[in-house]
């Protein structure tokens with residue numbers, strides 16, 4: 546089948562998502578970049594991707610994003626569930642509204658997007674779902690109850706989709722990175738520096754890379770390479786798996 550593949554990437558305006566868009570566009574995959582931030586439109590058009598603005602905490606917006614991809618390109622072959630946020634607070638004081646919006650964005654949106662994209666993948670007998678989880682899908686850190694819970698849950702969705710897709714040519718896998726050099730992490734570095742009265746380099750070395758064997762942050766393009774592999778024909782027998790890209794964090 547030489548029809549160009551169509552990918553829908555969420556959280557495409559920044560960090561890992563932007564890198565995934567670039568990776569796909571440079572390999573002639575047609576991309577619908579989905580983000581709620583208007584600035585993502587420019588990121589998308591610079592790379593030759595189409596853009597759909599959606600706040601993915603809204604279920605209707607998730608369905609509309611898939612419909613937009615099908616209207617433009619006629620199909621969805623690859624779904625990359627990447628949009629995510631962090632909120633750091635002890636359980637005792639964790640705001641309920643924040644918990645709910647993290648579940649909506651990081652668990653319910655991947656479910657609804659998978660559900661909406663499924664018929665197109667099934668009809669074509671080919672589909673790739675790549676969920677950007679986190680090393681916090683494998684281990685916890687204090688203060689990150691909602692994030693850790695959502696990411697652990699995303700592994701459950703990944704495994705279930707793998708089982709249901711097995712006979713339909715649809716694979717589902719998750720990637721579990723440690724700290725990647727993105728705006729999401731830059732903000733955390735700044736916050737931690739204030740909190741611990743350290744400079745930013747100290748925060749990176751003493752807090753973020755404490756358990757890492759390789760003492761540097763991951764580049765977004767390194768994650769995009771693995772997404773590219775999992776979304777390829779070559780990965781046809783890889784499904785239901787989680788890939789740690791964690792600088793050796795969980796090797797302890």
Ligand code: NAD
Nearest residue numbers: 556558559560561581582600601627629679724725727729
């Ligand atoms: P980022 O903040 O750089 O980008 C996230 C993007 O998601 C932004 O463009 C933002 O506008 C978009 N987004 C946020 N809320 C949205 C919403 N409600 N609707 C639509 N779009 C929304 O983040 P990143 O670091 O590139 O993270 C991407 C994914 O990778 C997240 O799921 C994150 O949990 C995961 N991850 C990141 C790291 C890391 O260290 N950066 C590590 C492991 C996993």
